[in-house]
Amino acid sequence: MSLGPLRGRIAVARGYVGRTATLAGTAGLAVGALTTDTLPFAVTLAGAGAATAWGLAWSATLPAGRVRDAATALYLASPVSAAGLLVTEHLVHASPTWWEFALDALWAVATWKVRPARMARVLAGRERSLTPQAVQQVQEQQAADLAVAGSNHPMSLWWAQRVAVEGGVAPGTVLTDVERTGEKSMTALIRAAAPGTPVPTISITALSALLDWDEEEITVTKVKGHGASIRRLYVGIAPQQVIDPYTNWVQNIAPKGMPGTQITEIRKVPVTNLTKELP
Incomplete structure (x- = not known):
């Protein structure tokens, strides 16, 4: 330390x-x-x-x-x-x-x-x-510094105190742009606190233990158009993640049946007679 x-x-x-x-x-x-x-x-x-x-x-x-x-x-x-x-x-x-x-x-x-x-x-x-008191003081100071660099969102403050400290799951990082995407889901950006340094490899298992959240519902991905100093965090399954046809096509349908294809436009046709039988 x-x-x-x-x-x-x-x-x-x-x-x-x-x-x-x-x-x-x-x-x-x-x-x-x-x-x-x-x-x-x-x-x-x-x-x-x-x-x-x-x-x-x-x-x-x-x-x-x-x-x-x-x-x-x-x-x-x-x-x-x-x-x-x-x-x-x-x-x-x-x-x-x-x-x-x-x-x-x-x-x-x-x-x-x-x-x-x-x-x-x-x-x-x-x-x-x-001494234990000195080590705790250092951790609190690190958390305070990271909190200033991040945002005032409660999740950002929690991240600074528990995750971003030295020896934590993602040392030297800040959590910004926290957005709630559903009743039990959120997304945020993980940024390296020091400019020009990458976000460290984050153990999903360790983060799951800290959050007390299912590992399968935690994802850390690259951010398109940005370098390794920024990563996108997803926690939980947002409603749009479940029903979004674009994402469903890219992740589940195209790899199995039509590799390399993507949906460009969706036409919605109102159904007026649900009892009509198909020919």
Whole structure:
């Protein structure tokens, strides 16, 4: 999730420092797998030790309890495991082996993806930008921005709050030109909020779950004469969709019996005698 202004400069800088430390640790482990030289071993081990000391000092500022214990374990997981790998490689090293590189890669990927130090801060409530309240605030701000870009129709506001937020069914979109086509049907335009960007692929199943509406009655189609930044949404079956002979011909009759044909004109002839028998 993009947290924008909720992330202060210190939090952003801390993130960069963590990424840099992960890359440095990966490089140190790789060198340790390739050589038994003392200098790179000592430098990498010193870095892991410094990170461990920092983690212990940070955890000491937390109130005693299970939260502190769990946060401390998370904070120390990366430097302690890196130090263990490095010492193991140094002690058993004869020539580079595949398992050393595999373990180093596993450590690097796990640390980069999981980010245990940040998880520890979140658990301890020290990462303000990732608390549930902050995430909710970001989602509300995103919904407000999208609502301004869309319309004031209740369906447009609902779309901005539930569908268009980051992680939603159609992030970064607005719903405009909402039109009721029947008692239980509507149509609207889905537009990309950012100019020049396409409307993302929308899961009908997910949208059906949000709307609590039959999947077979929800359709998202292209808009003739426009690019991928606009899509047409249909919900429900409008009366004209059922009785429109033009649509019925194109969708049901022409493909089966007369491909490529279309109705150009319909003549209506009044029937005055419904009881008259056909010859």
